[in-house]
Amino acid sequence: EIVMTQSPATLSVSPGERATLSCRASQSVSNDLAWFQQKPGQTPRLLIYRASARATGVPARFSGSGSGTEFTLTISSLQSEDFAVYYCQQYNDWWTFGQGTKVEI
Amino acid sequence: EVQLVETGGGLIQPGESLRLSCVASGFTVSSNFMSWVRQAPGKGLEWVSVIYSGGTTKYADSVKGRFSISRDNSKNTLYLQMDSLRAEDTAVYYCARVRGSADVWGKGTTVTVSS
Numbered sequence: 001e002i003v004m005t006q007s008p009a010t011l012s013v014s015p016g017e018r019a020t021l022s023c024r025a026s027q028s029v030s031n032d033l034a035w036f037q038q039k040p041g042q043t044p045r046l047l048i049y050r051a052s053a054r055a056t057g058v059p060a061r062f063s064g065s066g067s068g069t070e071f072t073l074t075i076s077s078l079q080s081e082d083f084a085v086y087y088c089q090q091y092n093d094w095w096t097f098g099q100g101t102k103v104e105i
Numbered sequence: 106e107v108q109l110v111e112t113g114g115g116l117i118q119p120g121e122s123l124r125l126s127c128v129a130s131g132f133t134v135s136s137n138f139m140s141w142v143r144q145a146p147g148k149g150l151e152w153v154s155v156i157y158s159g160g161t162t163k164y165a166d167s168v169k170g171r172f173s174i175s176r177d178n179s180k181n182t183l184y185l186q187m188d189s190l191r192a193e194d195t196a197v198y199y200c201a202r203v204r205g206s207a208d209v210w211g212k213g214t215t216v217t218v219s220s
Contacts, residue, residue: 032205034206097151
Protein backbone atom coordinates (compact mmCIF):
# COMPACT_ATOMS: atom_id res chain seq x y z
CA GLU A 1 0.00 0.00 0.00
CA ILE A 2 1.25 3.47 -0.87
CA VAL A 3 1.44 5.63 2.25
CA MET A 4 0.77 9.34 1.89
CA THR A 5 2.29 11.64 4.50
CA GLN A 6 1.19 15.26 4.80
CA SER A 7 2.98 18.06 6.60
CA PRO A 8 2.47 20.00 8.68
CA ALA A 9 -0.46 18.55 10.59
CA THR A 10 -1.64 22.07 11.40
CA LEU A 11 -0.75 25.30 9.65
CA SER A 12 -1.50 28.59 11.35
CA VAL A 13 -1.74 31.49 8.95
CA SER A 14 -3.40 34.89 8.66
CA PRO A 15 -5.83 35.97 5.93
CA GLY A 16 -3.92 37.27 2.94
CA GLU A 17 -0.84 35.15 3.67
CA ARG A 18 0.51 32.37 1.50
CA ALA A 19 0.06 28.77 2.62
CA THR A 20 2.19 25.86 1.46
CA LEU A 21 1.08 22.30 2.20
CA SER A 22 3.24 19.25 1.51
CA CYS A 23 2.42 15.67 0.64
CA ARG A 24 4.90 12.83 0.25
CA ALA A 25 4.24 9.39 -1.20
CA SER A 26 6.07 6.28 -0.01
CA GLN A 27 6.72 5.38 -3.66
CA SER A 28 6.25 7.11 -6.97
CA VAL A 29 2.66 7.88 -7.94
CA SER A 30 3.68 9.72 -11.12
CA ASN A 31 1.28 12.68 -11.25
CA ASP A 32 -1.76 10.68 -10.06
CA LEU A 33 -2.29 12.99 -7.14
CA ALA A 34 -5.34 14.96 -6.03
CA TRP A 35 -6.02 17.53 -3.33
CA PHE A 36 -9.31 17.89 -1.49
CA GLN A 37 -10.66 20.57 0.81
CA GLN A 38 -13.05 19.67 3.62
CA LYS A 39 -14.80 22.12 5.89
CA PRO A 40 -16.45 20.98 9.14
CA GLY A 41 -19.63 19.02 8.49
CA GLN A 42 -19.17 19.22 4.73
CA THR A 43 -18.31 16.85 1.91
CA PRO A 44 -14.75 16.80 0.56
CA ARG A 45 -14.33 19.03 -2.47
CA LEU A 46 -11.91 18.23 -5.26
CA LEU A 47 -9.47 21.10 -5.77
CA ILE A 48 -6.60 19.69 -7.81
CA TYR A 49 -6.19 16.55 -9.90
CA ARG A 50 -3.29 15.19 -11.91
CA ALA A 51 -1.06 17.01 -9.42
CA SER A 52 -1.55 20.46 -10.92
CA ALA A 53 -4.87 20.72 -12.77
CA ARG A 54 -7.53 22.81 -11.03
CA ALA A 55 -10.99 21.30 -10.85
CA THR A 56 -13.97 23.17 -12.23
CA GLY A 57 -14.77 26.31 -10.29
CA VAL A 58 -11.65 26.27 -8.12
CA PRO A 59 -10.14 29.75 -7.70
CA ALA A 60 -6.78 30.48 -9.27
CA ARG A 61 -5.23 31.13 -5.85
CA PHE A 62 -5.06 27.34 -5.43
CA SER A 63 -2.19 25.68 -7.27
CA GLY A 64 -0.61 22.25 -7.15
CA SER A 65 2.83 21.08 -8.14
CA GLY A 66 5.12 18.07 -7.97
CA SER A 67 5.44 14.60 -9.37
CA GLY A 68 6.76 11.25 -8.30
CA THR A 69 6.81 11.34 -4.52
CA GLU A 70 6.80 15.03 -3.57
CA PHE A 71 3.81 17.31 -4.00
CA THR A 72 2.75 20.76 -2.88
CA LEU A 73 -0.52 22.62 -2.62
CA THR A 74 -0.13 26.39 -2.49
CA ILE A 75 -2.81 28.86 -1.56
CA SER A 76 -1.42 32.18 -2.72
CA SER A 77 -3.49 34.53 -0.55
CA LEU A 78 -5.66 32.91 2.07
CA GLN A 79 -9.27 33.96 2.22
CA SER A 80 -11.52 33.39 5.22
CA GLU A 81 -13.35 30.61 3.38
CA ASP A 82 -10.09 28.69 2.86
CA PHE A 83 -9.69 27.70 6.50
CA ALA A 84 -10.34 23.96 6.35
CA VAL A 85 -8.66 20.56 6.32
CA TYR A 86 -6.82 19.60 3.15
CA TYR A 87 -6.17 16.02 2.07
CA CYS A 88 -3.90 14.69 -0.62
CA GLN A 89 -4.81 11.43 -2.33
CA GLN A 90 -2.95 9.17 -4.72
CA TYR A 91 -4.83 7.20 -7.34
CA ASN A 92 -1.90 5.54 -9.05
CA ASP A 93 -2.28 2.29 -7.13
CA TRP A 94 -5.86 2.10 -5.84
CA TRP A 95 -6.50 5.01 -3.53
CA THR A 96 -4.86 6.22 -0.36
CA PHE A 97 -5.31 9.52 1.42
CA GLY A 98 -2.94 11.52 3.54
CA GLN A 99 -3.92 12.21 7.13
CA GLY A 100 -4.78 15.83 6.38
CA THR A 101 -3.44 19.32 7.10
CA LYS A 102 -5.62 21.68 9.07
CA VAL A 103 -5.27 25.29 7.96
CA GLU A 104 -6.31 27.57 10.80
CA ILE A 105 -6.08 31.18 11.76
CA GLU B 106 -27.21 18.77 -12.44
CA VAL B 107 -24.73 16.07 -11.49
CA GLN B 108 -25.63 14.77 -8.04
CA LEU B 109 -25.23 11.80 -5.71
CA VAL B 110 -27.56 11.11 -2.79
CA GLU B 111 -26.77 8.42 -0.23
CA THR B 112 -29.31 6.76 2.03
CA GLY B 113 -29.50 3.75 4.30
CA GLY B 114 -27.34 4.68 7.24
CA GLY B 115 -28.38 4.27 10.84
CA LEU B 116 -27.65 2.78 14.24
CA ILE B 117 -26.96 -0.92 14.11
CA GLN B 118 -25.57 -3.56 16.44
CA PRO B 119 -22.24 -5.31 15.92
CA GLY B 120 -22.52 -8.34 13.68
CA GLU B 121 -25.59 -7.08 11.84
CA SER B 122 -25.96 -6.02 8.22
CA LEU B 123 -26.86 -2.82 6.43
CA ARG B 124 -27.21 -1.79 2.80
CA LEU B 125 -26.37 1.71 1.65
CA SER B 126 -27.76 3.18 -1.54
CA CYS B 127 -26.48 6.02 -3.68
CA VAL B 128 -28.77 7.43 -6.35
CA ALA B 129 -27.07 9.32 -9.16
CA SER B 130 -28.53 12.02 -11.34
CA GLY B 131 -27.05 13.91 -14.26
CA PHE B 132 -24.81 11.03 -15.36
CA THR B 133 -24.88 7.26 -15.79
CA VAL B 134 -23.49 5.12 -12.98
CA SER B 135 -22.73 2.15 -15.22
CA SER B 136 -20.54 4.23 -17.53
CA ASN B 137 -18.30 5.40 -14.72
CA PHE B 138 -16.07 4.04 -12.02
CA MET B 139 -17.89 4.51 -8.73
CA SER B 140 -16.50 4.31 -5.25
CA TRP B 141 -17.37 4.35 -1.57
CA VAL B 142 -15.21 6.34 0.84
CA ARG B 143 -15.74 6.57 4.58
CA GLN B 144 -14.70 8.90 7.36
CA ALA B 145 -14.75 7.82 10.99
CA PRO B 146 -15.67 10.50 13.55
CA GLY B 147 -12.87 13.04 13.81
CA LYS B 148 -10.68 11.05 11.43
CA GLY B 149 -9.47 11.24 7.85
CA LEU B 150 -10.77 9.72 4.65
CA GLU B 151 -10.54 6.02 3.88
CA TRP B 152 -11.28 4.43 0.55
CA VAL B 153 -13.60 1.43 0.95
CA SER B 154 -14.48 0.01 -2.45
CA VAL B 155 -14.69 0.69 -6.17
CA ILE B 156 -16.69 -0.77 -9.04
CA TYR B 157 -15.38 -0.25 -12.53
CA SER B 158 -17.61 0.42 -15.51
CA GLY B 159 -16.93 -3.13 -16.68
CA GLY B 160 -18.15 -4.52 -13.36
CA THR B 161 -14.85 -5.42 -11.69
CA THR B 162 -14.85 -4.66 -7.99
CA LYS B 163 -12.10 -3.95 -5.48
CA TYR B 164 -12.09 -3.58 -1.70
CA ALA B 165 -9.92 -2.22 1.04
CA ASP B 166 -8.39 -4.97 3.16
CA SER B 167 -10.34 -3.69 6.18
CA VAL B 168 -13.68 -4.61 4.58
CA LYS B 169 -12.76 -7.44 2.22
CA GLY B 170 -15.06 -10.41 2.66
CA ARG B 171 -17.63 -8.37 4.60
CA PHE B 172 -18.68 -5.61 2.22
CA SER B 173 -19.98 -5.90 -1.33
CA ILE B 174 -20.35 -3.12 -3.89
CA SER B 175 -22.89 -3.37 -6.68
CA ARG B 176 -25.08 -1.26 -8.93
CA ASP B 177 -28.52 -1.35 -10.50
CA ASN B 178 -28.27 0.17 -13.94
CA SER B 179 -32.05 0.49 -14.32
CA LYS B 180 -32.18 2.62 -11.17
CA ASN B 181 -28.87 4.40 -11.80
CA THR B 182 -27.99 3.46 -8.24
CA LEU B 183 -24.86 2.27 -6.45
CA TYR B 184 -25.02 0.03 -3.40
CA LEU B 185 -22.81 -1.06 -0.56
CA GLN B 186 -23.88 -4.20 1.27
CA MET B 187 -22.19 -4.29 4.65
CA ASP B 188 -22.24 -7.53 6.64
CA SER B 189 -20.69 -8.53 9.97
CA LEU B 190 -20.43 -4.89 10.97
CA ARG B 191 -17.95 -3.88 13.63
CA ALA B 192 -17.62 -0.86 15.88
CA GLU B 193 -14.69 0.33 13.75
CA ASP B 194 -16.99 0.55 10.73
CA THR B 195 -18.70 3.53 12.36
CA ALA B 196 -18.31 6.40 9.92
CA VAL B 197 -19.90 8.70 7.41
CA TYR B 198 -20.05 6.82 4.12
CA TYR B 199 -19.73 8.80 0.91
CA CYS B 200 -20.27 7.59 -2.60
CA ALA B 201 -18.22 9.24 -5.29
CA ARG B 202 -17.86 9.27 -9.04
CA VAL B 203 -14.33 8.41 -10.07
CA ARG B 204 -12.71 10.08 -13.03
CA GLY B 205 -9.09 9.65 -12.07
CA SER B 206 -9.89 10.91 -8.63
CA ALA B 207 -13.29 11.56 -7.04
CA ASP B 208 -14.79 14.52 -8.82
CA VAL B 209 -18.37 14.26 -7.51
CA TRP B 210 -19.32 13.29 -3.96
CA GLY B 211 -22.58 12.74 -2.19
CA LYS B 212 -23.29 14.35 1.17
CA GLY B 213 -22.82 11.05 2.94
CA THR B 214 -24.85 8.81 5.21
CA THR B 215 -23.90 8.00 8.78
CA VAL B 216 -23.44 4.44 10.00
CA THR B 217 -23.09 3.85 13.72
CA VAL B 218 -22.25 0.37 14.94
CA SER B 219 -22.87 0.08 18.64
CA SER B 220 -24.57 -2.16 21.14
